[in-house]
Amino acid sequence: MPDNRSEAVKSTNSPTSNPTLLAWVDEMAKLTKPDRIVWCDGSEEEKQRLTKEAVDKGILIPLNSEKRPGCYLHRSDPNDVARTEHLTFVCTRAKEAAGPNNNWMDPKEGYAKLGKLFDGSMKGRTMYVIPYLMGPAGSPFSKVGIEITDSVYVVLNMQLMTRMGRIALAALGDSSNDFNRGLHCTLDLDPEKRFICHFPEDNTIWSIGSGYGGNALLGKKCLALRIASFLGREEGWLAEHMLILGAEDPQGKKHYVVAAFPSACGKTNFAMMVPPARFKGWKITTMGDDIAWLRIGKDGRLWAVNPENGYFGVAPGTNTKTNPNAMASIAHNAIFTNVAMTKDGDVWWEGKDGEPPTELTDWRGQPWTPAAKTPAAHPNSRFTAPMRNNPILSEHADDPQGVPISAIIFGGRRATTVPLVMQSFNWAHGVYLGATMGSETTAAAAGQVGLVRRDPMAMLPFCGYDMGDYFGHWLKIQHRLADPPPIFLVNWFRKSPEGKFLWPGYGENMRVLAWILARAQGTAGAGETPLGWVPRAGDLDVTGLDLTPEQVRQATAIDLTEWGSELESQGELFTKLERTLPPTIRLERELLMARLRN
Ligand code: OXD
Ligand code: MN
DSSP states (O other): OEEEEEEHTTTTOOSSHHHHHHHHHHHHHHHHHSEEEEEOOOHHHHHHHHHHHHHHHHSEEEEEETTTOOEEEOOOOOTOOBGGGGGGGOOSSSSSHHHHTSOOOOOOHHHHHHHHHHHHTTTTTTTEEEEEEETTTOOTOOEEEEEEEEEHHHHHHHHHHHHHHHHHHHHHHTTTOOEEEEEEEETTTOOOGEEEEGGGGGGGEEEEEEEEEEHHHHHHIIIIIIIHHHHHHHTOOOOEEEEEEEOOOTOOOEEEEEEOOOOTTTTTHTTTTTOOOTTEEEEEEEEESEEEEEOOOOOOOOEEEEESEEEEOOOOOOOTTOOHHHHHHHHSSSSEEEEETTTTEEEOOOOOOSSSOEEEEEETEEOOOOTTTSOOSSSSSSEEGGGGGTTBBTTTTTTTTTTTOOOEEOOOOOOOSSSSSEEOSHHHHHHHHTTTTEEEETTBBBOOOSOOEEEEGOTTOOOSSOHHHHHHHHHHHHHGOOSSOOEEEESSSOOOOSSOOSSSGGGHHHHHHHHHHHHHHTOOOOEEOSSSOOOOOOTOOOOOSSSSSHHHHHOOOOOOHHHHHHHHHHHHHHHTTTTTHHHHHHHHHHHHHHHHHH
């Protein structure tokens, strides 16, 4: 009997007459052979319908409707709980274009290899077509993506994380072919058949075998960082792994900063920070907590837009003290992934408020008590929440132009060496500090946790092209900036020799931010060291902080011997990127080495 399935799916009602889009969806349907096609419109009615379907199939578990109205829990396959960097590929025609920082696959091989896996992969399943917009509607900087997926969990997450449905089709229009083509299928979640392939030259992403956020919500890491960084280089802008926050001082003066930290290093907490009592009258607002698209405005300033519409945050450690605004954001209409569940249908994770309940269901669905040897929530358990739930959401979150940036911050998770804060001497030195940033690995990616690795600008897993060229692109950006924002390096995670954190972090980071903003305006002092400008005693406001002067000294100290070893260990990165490393970056290191030897 002839297989007329693709004929049947073709007749499904589609909400667009865009011929390129229709032809592509048809082609993907012929490949994956779904039983039915559903075009997502992003409506509330659709959300209710798909949520019910997900609940009926056990994909979502409803939570206590009084404690967490509109909230659901999802439990992943235990082997699919984090990004899989070793299975993530950049497929450019020339291997060199992807650079030594990426796994590379020939595009022909990529399409052929994954094509075999996609062939018939949606038989018996529904194929959802998700039109989505990264960035505010009406912004010349926004990008349209279409994600085809077999996962209702992906649809419901994309609904929270992006501007999805009709709004995106309207932005695309009836004739444009300028959209990202994303094809995703969970298949059978077999890690042996898991690949996340990017084809930046075709504005295409094929992801198979995983339902995990960073692998499956294609608008986020795949489009807004890997593909966008590639496009940004061609088009003269930057796609960065950065939060964007606004800070208004008691006099009503507003500034915006961007900050790049690796995954699970506190971007969401910093972006939603509550200033301590000492900083009464200051107001922090959140533009974004993970990704910034940076362009040079007509005024020669750097402007930032958050392409996302929601938060996909790390749950463990989040509580009403560390991040009350995140807690408010997840109070209703949120999806939780791999957290624990209380007896009365609420959520729990390590580091949530109060003592652990005496009985829980852990992230795998097993009974759990505090005597258990394993955590109740997965260390990379997540919440997905609409940004509109955030009580301190910036009034510019939907502004098509974004916000002008006064300072750029880079930061890693480092137990030693890197001081609390340091300002670069100039743009090139700042690019060098970002480029050579090291950080301890976290549970956000599969693999060992706690190893220091170089994570340039927190973009190691996300830069869609050669990292040396990326540094070159950053350096070139300066030429078009009338007044480049100052660049800073921070470290909230330094520890004493006894292994205790030296800095309280969270809201107290406001003290560091206040110094950074004052430096940006030329109103705060600093001392020069061979490494950069640092706050001297008295420059950083530590009034009311529960730390001894010795603790503050230790948190801010620069040990030149430790920096000697740090520079040594940067050597590996320089060797790896040798082919394209800009001479400026090499010279910055040599200059620094010479200063340390003096
Ligand atoms: C994220 C990540 O999910 O960086 O934001 O892994
Ligand atoms: Mn991230």
